[in-house]
Amino acid sequence: DGSELAGTYFLIVRTDNGSVLSQAAGAIPITASGPIDVTRPVLPDLAVSNVQAPDQTIADPATVTVTWTVTNLGGAAGAAGHWIDKVIASKNAILGDGDDVVLGMFDRTGPFAAGDGYTPSEAITLPPEFTGRFTLFVKTDANEEVFEDGREANNVAAKSGFFDVIPVAYAD
Numbered sequence: 115d116g117s118e119l120a121g122t123y124f125l126i127v128r129t130d131n132g133s134v135l136s137q138a139a140g141a142i143p144i145t146a147s148g149p150i151d152v153t154r155p156v157l158p159d160l161a162v163s164n165v166q167a168p169d170q171t172i173a174d175p176a177t178v179t180v181t182w183t184v185t186n187l188g189g190a191a192g193a194a195g196h197w198i199d200k201v202i203a204s205k206n207a208i209l210g211d212g213d214d215v216v217l218g219m220f221d222r223t224g225p226f227a228a229g230d231g232y233t234p235s236e237a238i239t240l241p242p243e244f245t246g247r248f249t250l251f252v253k254t255d256a257n258e259e260v261f262e263d264g265r266e267a268n269n270v271a272a273k274s275g276f277f278d279v280i281p282v283a284y285a286d
Contacts, residue, residue, distance in 0.1 A: 120154040157261060158226065159188035160197075160214070160254045161268035164233075169189065170278040173245045177237050181219075182252040182271065185231035196223050200256040201238060207249040209270060215244070219256070227258075240279060250277040 126147040164183045165221065170177050180201050201218040218238045250273040258266070 120152055121147050122151050123196050124148065125150050143170050156189035156228075157263050157265075158190055158228070159262055159265045159268070160226075160260060161185050161187050162199075162252050162254050162271040165250060165252050165273040167250050167273050167277055169275060170280055171240070172282055173240060173243070174281045174282045175240050175244070176279065177239045178277075179235055179237050180250065180252070181233060181235040183231055183233045184222075184254045186226050186228055187268070188265070189228050189285060191225050191227045195225065196221065197255040197259045198222065198257050199234070200253045201236070202251045203244075203248040204251060205246055205248055207272075209251050209253070214251075215241070215248075222254075236282055243277045245281045248277045248279065249273070 124147050154274070162184055164181070165182045167178055184199065199220045199222060200216055201220075203215045203217055204211075205213050217240065218236060220234060220236060222232075233269055251270055252272075253270045255262070255266070255269055262269075
């Protein structure tokens with residue numbers, strides 16, 4: 115994609131570089147060169163914000179509605195026409211350390227131009243006996259299908275405050 119090659123380069127073409135062809139005495143291979151400018155492409159930058167869900171729900175099993183916004187903050191549409199948003203619950207509020215539970219995966223397809231955004235609202239059925247206090251995360255482009263040139267730090271956002279799932283026996 116040229117992102118690491120930006121700058122001016124010389125393209126060099128040399129015929130019969132290994133002198134394999136027989137040539138007249140004193141003949142030398144023909145060499146041609148010329149400068150080419152390689153520019154960095156304009157790339158997408160997907161960002162998650164505004165993760166919302168109820169502060170608590172009654173479990174076994176419960177359905178909760180989770181809403182979030184994804185915006186392309188970059189200067190171009192993504193080359194990939196497909197990516198996945200994941201809704202993830204974590205008991206220790208640290209994404210990716212092994213205690214995470216993926217509550218839902220949502221396919222996104224189509225062009226996603228610079229400045230465009232979408233705000234899904236997904237009803238998610240929680241697993242049976244899923245109780246406790248969680249931090250709720252949403253991660254866009256979860257399988258890294260959209261090339262963002264290292265700008266993935268904003269691909270994750272968390273719901274403000276905890277998400278408590280209360281067992282049926284303790285519900286008032």
